[in-house]
Amino acid sequence: MQVRDVVIPEHVAIIMDGNGRWARKRMMPRTYGHAQGSRIVEQICKDAYNMGIKYLTVYAFSTENWRRPKSEVDELMKLLRSYLANSIKDSSKNNMKVRVIGDISILPDDMQSSIYELEKASEKNTGLQFTVAINYGSRDEIVRAARAAARDAAEGRISYDDINEELFSQYLDTRDIPEPDLLIRTSGEKRLSNFLMWQTAYTELYFTDVLWPDFNKDELAKAVQYYSSRTRKFGTV
Numbered sequence: 001m002q003v004r005d006v007v008i009p010e011h012v013a014i015i016m017d018g019n020g021r022w023a024r025k026r027m028m029p030r031t032y033g034h035a036q037g038s039r040i041v042e043q044i045c046k047d048a049y050n051m052g053i054k055y056l057t058v059y060a061f062s063t064e065n066w067r068r069p070k071s072e073v074d075e076l077m078k079l080l081r082s083y084l085a086n087s088i089k090d091s092s093k094n095n096m097k098v099r100v101i102g103d104i105s106i107l108p109d110d111m112q113s114s115i116y117e118l119e120k121a122s123e124k125n126t127g128l129q130f131t132v133a134i135n136y137g138s139r140d141e142i143v144r145a146a147r148a149a150a151r152d153a154a155e156g157r158i159s160y161d162d163i164n165e166e167l168f169s170q171y172l173d174t175r176d177i178p179e180p181d182l183l184i185r186t187s188g189e190k191r192l193s194n195f196l197m198w199q200t201a202y203t204e205l206y207f208t209d210v211l212w213p214d215f216n217k218d219e220l221a222k223a224v225q226y227y228s229s230r231t232r233k234f235g236t237v
Ligand code: IPE
Pocket: 016, 017, 018, 019, 020, 021, 022, 060, 061, 065, 076, 187
């Protein structure tokens, strides 16, 4: 058997799932799992970049997650708020460009300001292109895109006939980001849960039973290895 070099995906997307179960296994409240889960994100970003991954996109809070108990939603918002605040210095230290996808218009004003500041402060960074999905749902994203395209058509900026897959994708939140090559979901669930449904049409899917707070560089390397074994990029059949 010929040993080939590992093919590194350019863009990896991750559904970071299993925080609640991780905490329950330790007889701790679910929020303890969320805290640990958010703590490991920075290290995964560094590991991904060191492996040669250029784009990393993570699902932090879905449009459906508002239906969780208020105390859990409040705790998740608190963690996201402090994550966004700390990310300004982390992104400059790690040369990371950070952006947020999802409908942020309903987030508290201070979080929206942190997002604008963070995106602005990191926009020229040339390292990992890191995208965080907050209040993100694919259906919501597609509906918002359709509305914006319809408005542009109605107001004469584009013609209805111009709307094709390529133009439509320019209305999505991910307009500047290539489609993911590999999607990882932790915790054993095998569904997309409304994440990047348009963008993952041809993405390789990798599921692992590892719970998100236990995810690490070795687990990321296993996912990349899987991708490498599946991909036919270099003309093999
Ligand atoms: C993922 O962990 C984090 C978010 C959805 C915000 P969960 O909270 O879904 O953890 P499980 O799936 O209940 O274990």
